[in-house]
Structure formats: structure tokens, C-alpha cells
Amino acid sequence: MNRRLRIFAPATVANLGPGFDVLGLALTSPGDIVEAELSDRPGVEIVDVTGDQGLLSRDPVENVAGGAAADVLRRAAQKDARLSSHSGIRLWVHKQMPLASGLGSSGASSAAAAVAANELLGRPLSPLELVLSAMEGERAASGTPHADNVAPSVMGGIILVRSYDPFEIVSLPVPTNLRIAVVHPHCKVSTAEARTLVKNCSYGLDTIVPNLGNIAAFVMALCSGDLGLLGRAIDDRLVEPVRAASIPGFDAVKNAALAAGALGCSIAGSGPSVFAFASDDESAHRIGRAMQSAFKSSAGLESDLHSGQVSALGARVV
Amino acid sequence: MNRRLRIFAPATVANLGPGFDVLGLALTSPGDIVEAELSDRPGVEIVDVTGDQGLLSRDPVENVAGGAAADVLRRAAQKDARLSSHSGIRLWVHKQMPLASGLGSSGASSAAAAVAANELLGRPLSPLELVLSAMEGERAASGTPHADNVAPSVMGGIILVRSYDPFEIVSLPVPTNLRIAVVHPHCKVSTAEARTLVKNCSYGLDTIVPNLGNIAAFVMALCSGDLGLLGRAIDDRLVEPVRAASIPGFDAVKNAALAAGALGCSIAGSGPSVFAFASDDESAHRIGRAMQSAFKSSAGLESDLHSGQVSALGARVV
Numbered sequence: 001m002n003r004r005l006r007i008f009a010p011a012t013v014a015n016l017g018p019g020f021d022v023l024g025l026a027l028t029s030p031g032d033i034v035e036a037e038l039s040d041r042p043g044v045e046i047v048d049v050t051g052d053q054g055l056l057s058r059d060p061v062e063n064v065a066g067g068a069a070a071d072v073l074r075r076a077a078q079k080d081a082r083l084s085s086h087s088g089i090r091l092w093v094h095k096q097m098p099l100a101s102g103l104g105s106s107g108a109s110s111a112a113a114a115v116a117a118n119e120l121l122g123r124p125l126s127p128l129e130l131v132l133s134a135m136e137g138e139r140a141a142s143g144t145p146h147a148d149n150v151a152p153s154v155m156g157g158i159i160l161v162r163s164y165d166p167f168e169i170v171s172l173p174v175p176t177n178l179r180i181a182v183v184h185p186h187c188k189v190s191t192a193e194a195r196t197l198v199k200n201c202s203y204g205l206d207t208i209v210p211n212l213g214n215i216a217a218f219v220m221a222l223c224s225g226d227l228g229l230l231g232r233a234i235d236d237r238l239v240e241p242v243r244a245a246s247i248p249g250f251d252a253v254k255n256a257a258l259a260a261g262a263l264g265c266s267i268a269g270s271g272p273s274v275f276a277f278a279s280d281d282e283s284a285h286r287i288g289r290a291m292q293s294a295f296k297s298s299a300g301l302e303s304d305l306h307s308g309q310v311s312a313l314g315a316r317v318v
Numbered sequence: 319m320n321r322r323l324r325i326f327a328p329a330t331v332a333n334l335g336p337g338f339d340v341l342g343l344a345l346t347s348p349g350d351i352v353e354a355e356l357s358d359r360p361g362v363e364i365v366d367v368t369g370d371q372g373l374l375s376r377d378p379v380e381n382v383a384g385g386a387a388a389d390v391l392r393r394a395a396q397k398d399a400r401l402s403s404h405s406g407i408r409l410w411v412h413k414q415m416p417l418a419s420g421l422g423s424s425g426a427s428s429a430a431a432a433v434a435a436n437e438l439l440g441r442p443l444s445p446l447e448l449v450l451s452a453m454e455g456e457r458a459a460s461g462t463p464h465a466d467n468v469a470p471s472v473m474g475g476i477i478l479v480r481s482y483d484p485f486e487i488v489s490l491p492v493p494t495n496l497r498i499a500v501v502h503p504h505c506k507v508s509t510a511e512a513r514t515l516v517k518n519c520s521y522g523l524d525t526i527v528p529n530l531g532n533i534a535a536f537v538m539a540l541c542s543g544d545l546g547l548l549g550r551a552i553d554d555r556l557v558e559p560v561r562a563a564s565i566p567g568f569d570a571v572k573n574a575a576l577a578a579g580a581l582g583c584s585i586a587g588s589g590p591s592v593f594a595f596a597s598d599d600e601s602a603h604r605i606g607r608a609m610q611s612a613f614k615s616s617a618g619l620e621s622d623l624h625s626g627q628v629s630a631l632g633a634r635v636v
Contacts, residue, residue: 164527170535170538202522203521206517208521216337223538223541
């Protein structure tokens with residue numbers, strides 16, 4: 001009988017203010033579950049998808065989990081021909097987080113499927129290769145294989161994508177008392193549309209220089225544990241000003257977060273979720289509640305709150 | 319009899335690849351000397367300037383050292399009225415490094431004059447305030463009060479300017495085995511002209527994102543001591559491509575540095591000096607000699623080499 005694995009991959013927050021396309025972190029919850037087993041039929045089969053309200057493709061080429069698992073198979077076969085010829089993979093994808101939320105939903109499915117496939121094949125791939133496979137899955141969702149969601153979903157922690165070509169990622173230190181509150185309002189922003197909104201923007205150095213200063217300060221703050229500096233560094237002049245207009249109530253929510261004591265606040269990924277940093281659990285929860293109230297009062301939106309630590313763990317067998 | 323102080327302020331390398339206007343470091347040499355004494359005549363008087371081949375103004379309003387010292391007097395008087403009413407400052411500026419070299423020549427004179435004035439007045443200003451005063455001096459040279467030269471010249475080490483408004487600087491850690499080679503070819507690039515060249519450029523996110531990744535990686539590398547990562551992070555897509563054309567032989571010099579084992583190589587400030595990082599003294603010297611040879615063979619330029627550690631010390635009494 002085939003062994004069926006069950007993998008959890010965490011939701012993630014990308015960009016983190018000044019770090020468009022290069023910074024992301026893993027949340028402790030929510031996350032997606034992918035079940036997987038080896039199959040005699042070559043290739044990837046998606047047996048079922050739950051929790052997506054029928055919105056996601058079951059075609060393994062168009063589904064991020066399918067694309068990620070297929071890329072793991074391909075890479076594994078390059079390393080060891082015995083892994084390729086007869087085995088395929090069957091996947092069950094259980095969405096446990098909303099689509100188009102800014103929380104790296106497609107990235108979590110990609111990461112879970114990549115790690116599941118790797119586990120079934122006996123772990124032929126390195127974490128870096130798993131990130132690359134998960135990026136291939138992401139290509140199906142956004143058209144662009146960016147890594148700022150899948151890298152932390154695979155590896156946990158806070159990840160810097162130093163370079164896409166050649167591809168290099170760096171794990172950044174996580175201060176022990178860092179906490180995050182993420183509020184997901186019940187409205188949708190398409191990642192692909194959000195990327196289109198910014199990809200034609202152009203910026204002068206006057207606008208770019210503050211982001212250079214802030215992302216550098218953000219990394220220094222992670223290394224030194226200076227959470228005040230970390231908060232001041234959450235200041236994005238490039239993307240937040242463009243995307244904020246597509247999130248109903250954003251200004252009110254950010255103001256509410258800062259008024260409630262948030263160290264810093266910005267858009268999670270391409271939105272509409274909004275995150276804030278705090279220095280203890282109680283503050284993170286209080287700030288999150290203030291953000292929820294502001295979404296309700298300023299835009300009439302219900303929302304979900306996730307608050308807690310950055311997850312040190314990435315995608316894993318559960 | 320008046321006490322006359324003698325202050326040395328180090329040359330600096332700004333930008334450091336990905337960090338346009340926000341990163342800079344102090345060299346152990348060269349540097350400028352400013353002598354200063356209190357005077358009964360209010361305001362700042364520049365008694366003499368040596369080593370400038372007559373190029374710098376002796377008018378204290380137009381000379382960076384005069385501007386910096388005057389700003390120290392102004393700030394000191396705001397703190398303590400007794401410091402203002404009767405005292406002025408007389409300065410002797412001894413240029414010991416070439417003008418318009420990319421080595422922060424005007425910044426070193428500004429820093430030395432600011433520290434000299436502060437010492438004479440009994441140290442009323444903090445290091446941050448001294449940086450602000452030295453920036454006011456710099457305004458006379460470049461029209462823009464940027465801090466990436468004066469901050470390391472005042473404070474030593476490697477400095478990040480997180481933000482200009484509000485003004486905030488952060489000292490970054492310096493790995494113990496980091497070495498730098500800086501080669502100054504005997505040609506000139508005006509800081510003001512170099513800034514004009516880039517200030518009208520505009521950039522899409524595709525170009526900006528690599529700099530965000532690289533400056534973040536540069537800071538992480540300083541914190542972790544990973545000099546390989548530090549070298550890979552010296553990759554500037556914003557300013558180097560624009561300014562390289564104004565430095566004769568730049569491509570050959572950079573290639574020579576990398577071929578000789580440099581960790582990374584880019585333009586010092588607005589050029590024409592070029593810097594490279596290395597992991598020991600012998601390598602730094604060898605790399606510097608290779609860069610000198612390349613300036614000579616590719617552009618017929620003689621040059622000066624400075625190689626060694628990053629200076630932990632900034633402007634100081636000598």
C-alpha cells in the first residue's frame with residue numbers, strides 16, 4: 001500500500017514594507033495542507049482540491065501544487081534516473097486559507113506540494129532546490145516566478161532573496177520578541193493585477209533612496225534585535241503608495257495600527273491583507289483588533305486576524 | 319594664548335555599490351587636517367588653505383570647512399547662549415587628498431572642521447549633531463547636503479543613512495578581516511556633475527529590486543562576517559551603469575580587480591576612484607596594484623592606491 005504523506009506549509013507575508021520581491025516571512029498560521037502519495041502513473045495527478053470553493057484548476061499544469069510537484073520530479077530525475085522512469089505523484093490539495101489574500105496562498109500550496117514530492121522521493125532535493133520548484137509552481141498563479149512567498153513557506157523564518165539571477169536566498173535572524181499581526185479583510189486583490197499596477201511604474205532616485213536606507217536598516221534591526229529601528233524601517237515609498245488605493249480603508253487601518261502601538265505597518269504581499277509588527281503577544285493581538293475595527297468602521301469590511309510569532313519552521317510533515 | 323587644535327578626518331568611500339546616498343565607510347588614509355582656534359571675532363574665519371592648488375574658496379560661506387564650523391557655532395549657541403556671543407573660530411585647512419576624487423574630500427574637510435569647532439567649544443554637540451553640521455558644510459560643495467561621506471568621516475566605521483527626513487544614521491558592524499583597496503586615477507569627476515547625471519534617471523522595479531536585494535545582503539554580510547556574500551552584494555544596477563562611462567577604463571579596472579580575487583568592486587562615491595573589497599591585507603594590495611595597472615594600460619592614467627582596513631575611528635584630535 002502506498003504511503004500517503006500530509007504536509008503543512010505556512011502562509012507568508014512578502015515585501016515587509018521596503019523589500020518588494022525580496023523579503024518574506026513565515027507565519028505560524030494559517031497554512032495549506034497537501035497530501036501526496038507515489039503513483040505508478042508518471043507525472044502529477046491532482047486527485048482533489050478542497051477549500052477553494054471550486055476556483056482552482058484540477059489540471060496539474062495550471063495548478064500551482066501540480067507545477068511544483070512536477071518540477072520536483074524533473075529535478076529529482078536529473079539527479080537520479082531511477083527516480084524518474086516509473087513514479088508519478090498523486091496530490092490532494094486542502095486550501096485552508098483564502099485565495100488572493102496577500103498571505104501567499106498559492107505559495108503555500110506550491111511549497112507544500114514541493115516538500116511532499118521531495119519527501120516521497122527520499123529527499124533528493126536541497127531546500128534551495130525546493131524553493132526553485134515551488135517558484136515554478138507559483139508561475140502558474142502570477143505569471144512571474146517570484147520567491148518572496150515560497151522561500152519562507154519552504155524554509156520558515158525571514159528570508160531575503162538577494163538575487164534572482166543567479167538565484168540566491170539568505171535566511172535572516174529573527175529577534176526572539178518579534179511578533180506580527182496580520183489582518184485579512186474580506187475582499188480580494190489579484191496578485192497578477194497588483195503586479196501589473198506596479199510593473200509600469202518608474203521611479204527617480206529621490207524615491208528609491210529611502211527604500212534602500214529602510215531595507216538596509218530592517219536587516220540591521222533583525223541582526224541587532226533593535227525593534228524600534230525595525231519599526232521605523234517599515235516605510236515603503238515604492239509599492240505601498242501605488243497599491244494602498246486598491247485596499248479599502250488602508251490608511252485608516254495603518255493609522256489604527258500605529259496608534260495602537262505597532263512598530264510598523266504595511267501591506268502584506270500584494271494585499272489586501274495588512275500586517276503590523278509588535279514586540280509582544282498581547283500588543284500584537286491588541287494592534288490586530290484595532291486594525292480589524294478600522295477595516296469595519298472605515299470600509300465596512302469583516303476580517304480575520306492572525307497574530308503571533310514568525311514561524312521558524314517551513315513546510316513539514318504533519 | 320589661544321589653544322590651537324589639529325584634527326584629522328578620514329577620507330571615505332560612499333555608496334559601496336548598492337547603497338547610493340545611504341552607505342559609506344571611513345578609510346585609514348588619506349584624510350584632511352584642519353587646525354582651529356577660538357577667536358574674539360564672531361563667526362568663522364578661514365586663515366589659510368593649503369594643498370588645494372588654489373582651487374578652494376577662502377570665503378567661509380563658500381568653503382565646506384567654514385560652513386561646517388559655522389553650523390557648529392549656531393547649534394552650540396542654541397544649546398548654550400554663553401557659547402555664542404563672543405566667540406568665533408579661525409580655521410587652517412590642509413588638504414591632504416585630491417579634490418573631486420570620489421574619496422569624500424570635501425566631506426573630510428567638513429568633518430574635520432565640525433569636530434574641531436566642537437572640541438574648541440567644549441564638545442557641546444553629539445556625534446549625530448556633528449554629522450548634521452558637516453552636512454551643512456557639504457552643501458557648499460555639492461548643493462545637496464548628503465551624509466554618506468560626512469557621517470563615516472565624523473564617526474568612523476561603516477555608516478548607514480537610514481533616513482534623511484527625519485535624519486537617522488546607524489553604525490554597521492565591520493568584519494574583522496574586511497579589507498579595502500581604493501585606486502584614485504589622475505582625472506577628475508565633479509560631484510555636482512555626477513549627481514546631475516543620475517538625478518534625472520528613472521528606473522522600473524525590475525532594476526530597483528536587485529539593488530534592494532543586494533543592499534540587504536550587504537548588511538547581513540557585515541553582521542554575519544560572510545565576506546563571500548558581501549562581495550556578491552557589491553552589484554549596483556542603479557548608478558554604476560550610468561557613471562561608469564565617465565570613468566576612463568572603468569570596465570577594465572573592475573575586471574582586473576575581480577580577476578585578481580576582489581570580493582566585489584564598484585565606483586567610490588561619484589568616482590573616478592574605484593574600490594574593491596578583499597579579505598586580507600596582501601590580497602587588497604595585490605588587487606589594488608592590478609587595478610592601477612588596468613587604469614594605466616586601458617586609459618593611460620597614473621593613479622594612487624590606498625589599501626587597508628576600514629577605519630574604526632572618525633575625525634579626531636591628532
